[in-house]
Amino acid sequence: MFLLVALFLGVYLASAVGPVKPVRDSSFVAAVYEHKVILNPEPHVPLSRRDALRHMQKNLDIYEEQAARAAREGAQILVFPEDGLQGFNYTRSSISGYLETIPDPQRESWNPCMEPGRNGNTEVLQRLSCMARRYNLYLVANMADLQPCPLKTDPSSSCPSDGRWQFNTNVVFSSDGLLVARYHKHNLYFEKAFDKPPQSEIITFETPFAGRFGLIICFDILFHDPTGILLEKGVRQLIYPTAWMNQLPLLDTIQFQRAFSLGANVTLLAANIRNDRLIMTGSGIHSPFSATYHHASKGDPEEGRLLVARVPVLDPRWAGQSEDAEEGGGQSERTSSVPADSGYCRRDSRVDRPPAPSVPPSNPAFTSSMMHDPFRFVLLKETEGELKVCDGTFCCHLRYRRLPRGNTKELYALGAFAGTHTVNGRYALQVCAVVRCAALESSSCGQEVEEAESKMDFLLKGTFETRYVYPSVLASGLVLEQPESVATAADGGVTMKHSNVAGGLVTACLYGRMHHLDSE
Ligand SMILES: *[C@@H]1O[C@H](CO)[C@@H](O)[C@H](O)[C@H]1NC(C)=O
Ligand SMILES: *[C@@H]1O[C@H](CO)[C@@H](O)[C@H](O)[C@H]1NC(C)=O
16 A cells, blocks of 8 residues: 555655544553662672662652552553662672562463562562552563573573573563563673573553553663564553663764654653663653653653653554544554545645755765764755765765854754674664764764754655664754654655754754664
8 A cells, every 4th residue: 555655646644643533532640760770889789688688668658659650640660770689780699689580471360569578589570560469550660580491401402501591581461460561682792691581572462541651671672572573462551660871962872762762663661760960861651643751851860750641542453442443453554544535645746856866965965973983974065955975875865954043053964874893782773863063073973972052854765675764853852853854765865854943953853763673
């Protein structure tokens, strides 16, 4: 369907970004808590179970207060961040007091609050389960799981030499306290205490108020396993505990959360840690239609933050709703779910035609490092114009108009990168980005900036060899803007258009993840 429409009409199809309204009016209330985790000051020193519990109870006391608040505000599901109970920087042995053996809910139905005696050494699971029950909400927390493994019987397995798996784990409790899901983080990020699970885990759970949710953790969001697989399975609501260190200009927390939600057309419930020394802040409830988010600024008191928002149900198979069954069998295949007569085409024809590919690279291109990747850049020298820059065969096009009264001294550049990012993780990318350079020299393009005064209307386009393209517009002072439209064409062309910006432009980005090239 999508292909035919695109060919016949020769227009670009708009994605759900922009003025598109959810098809249904069913909705639910979600909450995420950005938690200022109380840390263990000496994470390398092993401590007794008793002391580890005493430490975690302090964080659990805060969870308890927030669960009560979230419930008062009507939340049906509450998400806490990654590492929120124990903190970071443990070794395999120093974390041992914090570990509990979490039974597999696919094999054993267990309500820790109601049957605390069934599994020993599970004080944290019991307390979380009772919290979910007491406040009558679904509760998602992240904790450390210990699973014995068959060292002797299967020496060829990837069982660690101490005979135990240790996993960074999400647990989910239903509103009556039942343990309904357990997910082990697949893509670890410098976590000596934890193992990568031997098999990939694609974990979802059902709720009575919004259907199906999928589980991921922090760095997972960038990878095919599990995130791309969940999306391919049509999971449209993802739960995302994280402990993400901000990295401008392309991967600030809220910027990427928003971009992911828009690009994948999903709802993302993102709960981050708050820790200023580690540059961790930025949480949000992101649906493709709206974002409720928090990002602390320099000088703000270092404290937690509860966010509560009503968002539409996106699960296409959800049975718990009204007559509107039309979309019932539809999966999230973004290329097949757009009816020809849906009005997308009219909307599309209003999207400006993308800049002609023939625009010569007018300004000389230069290479500058952005987040450790060698981007090819060209400067935006005029008040308006069209530009093109290529990294190899991957090209980015920009049409722009700087608005008067901005700071015309600020330097901007259009950048392109196609290749594999190799610092602190390895992943293949195709990225188009307009950035404000940190200073007036071109060598400063790609460095971190938070503020900008220049407002700009623009149309940014790239032709990507992946469907995983995440669009974002970040304005001065870490404010997110919803792009006016994002259109995806049959040839992989993605066009993001934006005008009437509220703030100075810091970054406009189309961030393409080339999952299929990661192993090369
Ligand atoms: C972990 O410890 C190192 C020093 O041992 C420190 O530089 C780093 O900030 C710590 N990271 C976290 C997440 O606490
Ligand atoms: C995104 O999701 C919405 C609501 O579920 C749907 O109407 C729309 O067609 C989707 N957009 C794309 C591009 O798939």
